[in-house]
Amino acid sequence: MFRYLRKFKPNYVCYISRKNFSSEVRAPVLNTARMFKSSVFNLQDATADQVKEFLNSFDTVLSDCDGVLWINNSAIPGSAEAMNFFRKLGKRIFYVTNNSTKIRSDFAVKAQQLGFIAEPEEILSTAYLVAHYLKGIGFRKKVYLIGSNGIGDELKAVGIRHIGVGPDQVKQDFKSMNSSDLDPEVGAVVVGFDEHISYPKFMKAASYLANEQCLFVATNTDERFPKSSTVIIPGTGTLVRAVETCSERKALVLGKPHDYVRKFLESFGLDPARTLMIGDRCNTDIEFGVRCGFQTLLVMTGVTSPKELERMRSDKKPPLPDVVLPKLGDIVTLAS
Numbered sequence: 001m002f003r004y005l006r007k008f009k010p011n012y013v014c015y016i017s018r019k020n021f022s023s024e025v026r027a028p029v030l031n032t033a034r035m036f037k038s039s040v041f042n043l044q045d046a047t048a049d050q051v052k053e054f055l056n057s058f059d060t061v062l063s064d065c066d067g068v069l070w071i072n073n074s075a076i077p078g079s080a081e082a083m084n085f086f087r088k089l090g091k092r093i094f095y096v097t098n099n100s101t102k103i104r105s106d107f108a109v110k111a112q113q114l115g116f117i118a119e120p121e122e123i124l125s126t127a128y129l130v131a132h133y134l135k136g137i138g139f140r141k142k143v144y145l146i147g148s149n150g151i152g153d154e155l156k157a158v159g160i161r162h163i164g165v166g167p168d169q170v171k172q173d174f175k176s177m178n179s180s181d182l183d184p185e186v187g188a189v190v191v192g193f194d195e196h197i198s199y200p201k202f203m204k205a206a207s208y209l210a211n212e213q214c215l216f217v218a219t220n221t222d223e224r225f226p227k228s229s230t231v232i233i234p235g236t237g238t239l240v241r242a243v244e245t246c247s248e249r250k251a252l253v254l255g256k257p258h259d260y261v262r263k264f265l266e267s268f269g270l271d272p273a274r275t276l277m278i279g280d281r282c283n284t285d286i287e288f289g290v291r292c293g294f295q296t297l298l299v300m301t302g303v304t305s306p307k308e309l310e311r312m313r314s315d316k317k318p319p320l321p322d323v324v325l326p327k328l329g330d331i332v333t334l335a336s
């Protein structure tokens with residue numbers, strides 16, 4: 001069994017065995033990205049040989065979606081070419097997204113329409129993870145869902161009933177809500193992205209969670225969606241933290257950078273040292289890659305701006321990516 005030693009933080013040295021990328025051992029391994037002798041290495045400064053060696057240093061590509069491949073429904077220029085280029089090189093491809101608004105097959109259709117080669121089985125979305133988790137623990141009750149049909153349909157696909165999708169506006173004096181408004185069969189509250197979020201939904205979620213036996217599961221805690229130029233788009237983390245506050249409970253979060261998605265990926269027998277995690281957000285994508293011992297590539301087309309990265313780098317604020325690129329498509333130009 002191979003064992004690798006790598007300084008992860010100045011006062012933090014730990015080991016990783018090649019096959020185990022448990023978050024208990026947080027040691028990314030020495031790898032080609034390390035050959036650049038510093039983290040946050042801009043691949044645009046690499047020599048042609050270094051780019052070649054980097055491309056030969058991984059067999060599997062896990063790519064985040066929002067902010068790396070597309071923003072909303074517009075592909076980021078060059079990203080489809082890059083992902084299809086990796087596939088042509090024989091790399092295994094997974095799309096690992098904290099987005100919970102679609103079932104896997106709909107994500108695959110969206111990706112194909114934007115020029116990406118993608119199969120449903122290659123999509124790892126948090127809606128699918130929620131259904132996979134509840135089915136895995138033998139959950140038989142009903143879910144009160146703050147979220148979209150993406151989660152609802154994945155739950156239905158594994159035979160789990162749910163209520164709550166869609167608008168739920170304040171009808172009367174909201175303080176007059178009483179237990180007759182609650183469904184006694186509910187045994188879990190799930191929180192994902194919900195454009196119809198409302199005060200009654202917070203009241204219902206908190207009331208169900210007043211029962212300690214009621215499970216509390218969340219898809220992700222991204223603070224914001226990738227920035228548009230002028231407005232801030234609150235992410236799912238906004239909703240999850242609100243329900244945590246009013247319920248005085250902590251959610252089990254299934255998406256990046258947390259344990260459940262890591263454990264799910266372990267079932268594919270990936271070799272951490274030869275896996276590349278590509279992301280636009282350091283506290284989810286890069287953190288996830290570092291926890292798993294993957295190589296990490298940060299692109300500047302989503303949440304993290306060059307200025308923010310510079311600040312993180314000067315503050316030595318982990319997790320820092322191994323390598324960076326302005327946009328994913330640049331890798332094809334560098335390799336040609």
Ligand SMILES: C[C@H](OP(=O)(O)O)C(=O)O
Nearest residue numbers: 064065066097098099222
């Ligand atoms: C931002 C996140 O998507 P991801 O960047 O993980 O694809 C989400 O849609 O909540």
Ligand SMILES: [Mg+2]
Nearest residue numbers: 064066067280
């Ligand atoms: Mg993203």
